[in-house]
Amino acid sequence: MTDRDLDVVVVGAGMTGIAAGYYLARSGLSFAILEARDEVGGVWSTQRWHGVRCDSDFIKYSFSFRPHLSPLCLQPGEAIRAYLQCVAEECGLVPRIRFGTRVLRASFSHTSGRWSVETSRGSLSARFLVNGNGYFSEEPHVPAFKDVERFGGEIVHASRLDGRRTFHDKKVVVVGSGSTAICCAPALARVSKSVVIVQRSPSYIYEIDNRAGALVRLCQHLYRLGLRSPVALLRGVLQAKDDAIFVAFRRFPRAARWFFRRHWARTVDARALERHFTPRYGPWEQRIPVAIGLKEQLRSGRIGIRTGHIERFTEDALVLSTREVVECDVCVLATGLELEFFKLELHVDGDRVPLEGINLYKGLMIGGVPNYFHPMGSWHSAWTQRAEPLIRLAVRIMRHMKRRGLRTVAVERRALAPAPGITPGYVMRALAKLPRIHGTTNLPSIDNLRLTRLHGSGFTFS
Numbered sequence: 001m002t003d004r005d006l007d008v009v010v011v012g013a014g015m016t017g018i019a020a021g022y023y024l025a026r027s028g029l030s031f032a033i034l035e036a037r038d039e040v041g042g043v044w045s046t047q048r049w050h051g052v053r054c055d056s057d058f059i060k061y062s063f064s065f066r067p068h069l070s071p072l073c074l075q076p077g078e079a080i081r082a083y084l085q086c087v088a089e090e091c092g093l094v095p096r097i098r099f100g101t102r103v104l105r106a107s108f109s110h111t112s113g114r115w116s117v118e119t120s121r122g123s124l125s126a127r128f129l130v131n132g133n134g135y136f137s138e139e140p141h142v143p144a145f146k147d148v149e150r151f152g153g154e155i156v157h158a159s160r161l162d163g164r165r166t167f168h169d170k171k172v173v174v175v176g177s178g179s180t181a182i183c184c185a186p187a188l189a190r191v192s193k194s195v196v197i198v199q200r201s202p203s204y205i206y207e208i209d210n211r212a213g214a215l216v217r218l219c220q221h222l223y224r225l226g227l228r229s230p231v232a233l234l235r236g237v238l239q240a241k242d243d244a245i246f247v248a249f250r251r252f253p254r255a256a257r258w259f260f261r262r263h264w265a266r267t268v269d270a271r272a273l274e275r276h277f278t279p280r281y282g283p284w285e286q287r288i289p290v291a292i293g294l295k296e297q298l299r300s301g302r303i304g305i306r307t308g309h310i311e312r313f314t315e316d317a318l319v320l321s322t323r324e325v326v327e328c329d330v331c332v333l334a335t336g337l338e339l340e341f342f343k344l345e346l347h348v349d350g351d352r353v354p355l356e357g358i359n360l361y362k363g364l365m366i367g368g369v370p371n372y373f374h375p376m377g378s379w380h381s382a383w384t385q386r387a388e389p390l391i392r393l394a395v396r397i398m399r400h401m402k403r404r405g406l407r408t409v410a411v412e413r414r415a416l417a418p419a420p421g422i423t424p425g426y427v428m429r430a431l432a433k434l435p436r437i438h439g440t441t442n443l444p445s446i447d448n449l450r451l452t453r454l455h456g457s458g459f460t461f462s
């Protein structure tokens, strides 16, 4: 097998690329995984700030073929990276990953029925392309602040922050109200003189104690004894619970708002509840940050919280629209990343494919681009809960085509209006460019039932 007659090229060795590798290795299809960086993990290798972790239960977010058993529900970033490395090693994927190899451009030819994949280290040819290049850009989102050049302290974006640093003699401000701020602030508070969260507007935040419950522990125990179905069932139940909460919160926002007010009412007084914990948007219009230990640190005063626009910086402080002055030595921007769905150029028969606003059928195939799979995980739940079944479907399609001697599979290009499942700032900033997902309910527990059968509807084979 040479680089010229592979069945599949996979882009990226993050969660998506590793899952694709696992299913491809079992399928008998030949493949290579091309990874720009020098290690596996994707975002779980690039994000190294204090407190970086997932906010999906990891028993559900880890792969179905290798569920991660742990007394903790949410895992730190380093544990997730180590898990992915371990899966890659156990499944014999490491020799198939070409590290330090960035895919620059991929061109499909109907004449040959193949992709020509140009990389920073030469070119390859394959019948199919599976793109797991992630959806965050390498460049963080850094808002423009007035008088920032006057500030005498340090300003660092969370994505550039090394989680091993300490700030014991420094006053730290964390700017943001999303998951990054909510994970980062409690961890920073342990290594800083003081921490204040400065948020432009409040978010819904849900605090957990992170210990796996009795049912989860029981299922894990049975799994260790060789009985695997309880964990599989548990994952399905947790997914159904995520979907039910998502639908219920969107359908009954008043009840959901009441739920969150009660959740914070015993931690902060009525004024703080109104100012800092009462968002302007409806529940689950944005991802809900999950906190661990935040309540306790707010109560003890180790973390403060302020809500208002940052009007300007001074030599040693931020001045908010509320006239509050928040002194600080270090300003950590937990202002998020930009979305970037395609990190390579795609060409079909010599023409560059315009990717802005392209339709993404079932979250798997984009319009008008044959033999190309782009598994898109779930927004409101664990990424893998939708990405992994989609990868299985892609592998089934590729095997089916190989058996039947079919050359191409494609979906039609269609113009669709954007209809994102959630509407946080990073989605709204990229709305014009976002792929338009169709052919799904956006609820993995329902979609996945329908994905178990390969029915040709929507896909055109030739």
Ligand SMILES: Cc1cc2nc3c(=O)[nH]c(=O)nc-3n(C[C@H](O)[C@H](O)[C@H](O)COP(=O)(O)OP(=O)(O)OC[C@H]3O[C@@H](n4cnc5c(N)ncnc54)[C@H](O)[C@@H]3O)c2cc1C
Pocket (backbone or CB within 6 Å): 011, 012, 013, 014, 015, 016, 017, 034, 035, 036, 037, 040, 041, 042, 043, 044, 047, 052, 053, 054, 055, 056, 061, 101, 102, 103, 104, 132, 133, 134, 135, 136, 343, 344, 377, 381, 382, 383, 384
């Ligand atoms: C801090 C943080 C917390 C998160 N928490 C959760 C959570 O709790 N639950 C959840 O479901 N999701 C979470 N996510 C979203 C997360 O991005 C996805 O769950 C998932 O990890 C995406 O995996 P991926 O492999 O598709 O992409 P990535 O992890 O981004 O990996 C893509 C890989 O492709 C490589 N690559 C990119 N372009 C090229 C190229 N041109 N050539 C070669 N290689 C390339 C990159 O180097 C990278 O290794 C979180 C994200 C972040 C940043």
